[in-house]
Each structure stands twice: as C-alpha cells, then as structure tokens.
Amino acid sequence: VIIWTLTSPPRTPATPSLVAGEEPTTTAVFVLPTVDDSNGLIRYVDIIVHRAALGVSSPPPSAVPSNVAPYMEGTVWYVAARYSYTQYEAAVAGSQFTIGNGSVVSAGGVAYTSAPLQPGHSFSVYVRAVGVDDNGEEVSSIGQPLRFVTSEQTSTATGDSESEGMIIGPVIASVICLLTILAHVMIWRHYKRDHKQL
Numbered sequence: 001v002i003i004w005t006l007t008s009p010p011r012t013p014a015t016p017s018l019v020a021g022e023e024p025t026t027t028a029v030f031v032l033p034t035v036d037d038s039n040g041l042i043r044y045v046d047i048i049v050h051r052a053a054l055g056v057s058s059p060p061p062s063a064v065p066s067n068v069a070p071y072m073e074g075t076v077w078y079v080a081a082r083y084s085y086t087q088y089e090a091a092v093a094g095s096q097f098t099i100g101n102g103s104v105v106s107a108g109g110v111a112y113t114s115a116p117l118q119p120g121h122s123f124s125v126y127v128r129a130v131g132v133d134d135n136g137e138e139v140s141s142i143g144q145p146l147r148f149v150t151s152e153q154t155s156t157a158t159g160d161s162e163s164e165g166m167i168i169g170p171v172i173a174s175v176i177c178l179l180t181i182l183a184h185v186m187i188w189r190h191y192k193r194d195h196k197q198l
Contacts, residue, residue: 010129011036012061013045013143019096024150026116027100028123033143034093035085035129042085043138044107045092046128047114049080049099051121054149058124061142071115080114082107085129099125120152 014033022029035045048068050059064077071078080099083092084107100117117123124145133139 008039009139010039010042010131010141012141013127013129015144016097016125016127016146018146018148024100024117024123024148025119026150027098028117028125028148028150029096029098030125030146032088032093032095032097033127034089035127037085037129037131040131042129042131044130045083045085045088046079046126046130047081047097047099048077048126048128048142050077050124050126050145051118052076052124054120054122056122058122058145058147061126061144064126064128064142066140070110071113078115079112080125081105082110082112099123117150119150122147122149 013035016030016032018024019029019031032047035042046068048064049071050064068077068079069075071080081097081103082105099114101114102116103114105112105114124147126142126145128140128142130138130140
C-alpha cells in the first residue's frame, strides 16, 4: 500500500467569486474554485465563513483559526461545509454554492451547517485545503477571502413595520385618552345640570 503525503502544504486555493446579479441578503451565491493537489494528497476542503460588522475589512488567511468549528449561534468564525477532496472536486468545485441556505453537509460524523447570514453585516468566505505531511500532521493552505456585505433590505422591511407600529400605538392611545376625557366632561355636565334643577 502506498500512501502519498504532502512534502509541503497544499497549493493555495483561489478566491471564490460571487455570482453576478445575486445581491446577498440572508444567502450569498458564489462559485468555488478548483483545488490543486499537485503537492500531494488533500484530505478535505473547508468552506470557512467570517462574520463582522460593516466596515471591518477581511482578516488575512493567516488569521483564520486552525480549530474553526461548525456553526454555533453567535460564532464569528465557522466552517459552513467540509468535503472530502474527491467529493469537492467531483461535485462542488466550479459549481454554484450557496452560503446561508441552511444546508447541512456531514463529514467525519460532524454536521456542518450553512447558517443564514445576517443582513447588514460584512462576510468573508475562505477556501481551506487540508492534507497530511510526512509526520502525519495536518497541513493546510487558505486562499484569499471573498468579501461581501449583505444588504439590509430584509431588515429594513421589518424596521418599517416596526416604525408603523410605533406610530399607530401612540395615536390609538391618544384617541382613547381624548374619548375618556370627552366622556368625563359629558358626565360632569349631565351631573351639573341634574343638580341645578334641584
């Protein structure tokens, strides 16, 4: 049995590209690059997401934590999908891929969820190729990030209905107060008129 190991880390993956005409809101559609295995066997390929506030630039590939985990509520870094190299090259590379659609990819008994993106945030997507060196240690290369900003369109619509509710509520309360005062004035006049006749 011959096992090919990497004498150096995998070649750096190219940057994914956004699909033209698709404005990211709670999902983003892009094309993933092929990953070159000319340095040796690649074990798996990760699609890593970084979430940040608007105006924050993408962290460089060297800032990606080596122990990035699957998505959990409130995480800033997470693995949205993990594929074996053969699965990635056969079905994913060069194809459209959607981040944020809730799809789940299982690899090695772990579920990786492509969680919905939050509108009005800055996101960076990285492709990481992971192999094993001659010592049995994992080695990886991470490509430059694709950075995009999700539109606030979804949250603006919600904000409009909330602001309408904030206006309608006080108006209704004011009308009720006015009617209550009017009722008290009428009762007081009626009471005053009845007591004058006595």
